[in-house]
Amino acid sequence: MNKMIAAVSLVLMASVSSQLVMAHGGATGIVKERMDLMDNMKDAVKQLKAIYKGDEEYDPDTIRNAALVIRDHSGDAMSKLFPEGSLKGKSEAKPIIWQEWNRFKKLADDQEKIAQGLYNAAENQGTASGGGMMGTNTMMGQNMMDSHSMMGSGSMMGNSKHMQQNMTNPEHLGSMPSDMVFKMLTDTCSSCHTRYRKEKDK
Template sequence: MTPQRSRITLGAVLVAAIVLPSGQDMARAHSDAQGVVKERMEMMERLEELLERLFAVAHGELPYSAELVTVAAEEIRDHSGESLVALFPKGSDGEPSEASPDIWRHSPMFSRYSTMLEATADYLVELDAEPSGASQLPKKWEEVEVPRGMMPGGMMGGMRGLRRSAPDGMSEFDTALWQIAQTCNSCHQAFREED
C-alpha cells in the first residue's frame, strides 16, 4: 500500500467512524421522537378534553357531580408531574412537534410547571366545593390569562402565588379551575411554539 492510499483509507475509516454512528443515532432519535411526540400530543389532547369538561361544569353546561369533578381532576393530576416530563426526552423537538428547545435549556422550569399542574389538579381533587352557578371563568380555558412575568420559579409559595392571581371574589370552584388553566397556559406560553 502506498502511503497516499493508506492515508485515504485511514481518512475513509475516520469519516465512517464519525458519520455512520451519528447517522444511526439520528435515525433512532427520529423514530423515538415520532412515538413519544404522538403519545404526548394525545395526552395533551386528553388534558384538554378533561379541562373543557370541568369548564362546562363551572358554566352549568354539564350537570355537576362531585364524582365527575374528582375523576377528571385525578386524571389530570396523574398525567402531570414526572410522567408529563418523561414524555419530553431531550431532542424530541422539531417537526411536527410544537415543543420549544427551551424545554431542555430550562428544564428545571419546565419541570416546575409540570409539578404545578400536579399540585393544582390535586387541589381540585381535595376541594370540597361546588360550582357557584354564576361562573367568573372565561368560556375557554385558553382565555385564562397568564400574568405578565409569571414564572413558577419566581412565584415563591407556588400555589399561593397562583391563588393571589385569581380575580377577587372568584368562587373556590372557579379559582381551582383558574389555577389549572393558568398553569397550562403558562407552560404553553414558555415552552410551546404554536404556529
C-alpha cells in the same frame, strides 16, 4: 366468506390507523405519546369548563374524575415524555424547554399538585365572587395579582416562599372554592403552552 371478513377488517383497521396518524400530523414515537397525553388532558379540561361555565350540572364526581386524569398526566408523567432534543417529526415543543428545564419541570409538578387540589376541592361549589362560576371576574385574578405585587415588595419577601407553597399545596387548595382552583389549573396550563408550545399552523 372468512376471507372477505378478514379483508374488510384489515381495511377498517387501516382506516382507523390512518385517522389516528392524521390527527397528529404523522407524529410517531415519544412525540405522539406526549400528544396523546395532552389530548387526554384537553378532554378533561373541556369537561370541567362545561361545568364551570354552567353548561353542565355541577357534579363533584365528574370534577374528581377529570382532575385525576390531569393529575396523572402531569408531573413526572409529563416531563419524562420530553427527553432532550425530541423535536423530530411533527413535534409542537419549542427548544427553549431544555434551556429552561427546571422552570418547565416546575410547571409540570405544579400542575400535578393543583389538579390534586381540585380533586380535594370538588365538593366546594361556592364561588369567591358570589356570582356565577366563571361568568364574572372572581377574586382569583385579583388575589394572584396581589400576591405577585407583594412578592416584589422587599417587606414581603420573607413570606413570598410560604405563599407560593400554599398556592400549590393540595390540602390548602382543597379548602378553596373549586372554581378558583380550576382557574389556577388553567392558568398553569396556559403559562406552559404560551412559552413552550409552537403555534399551530392556521
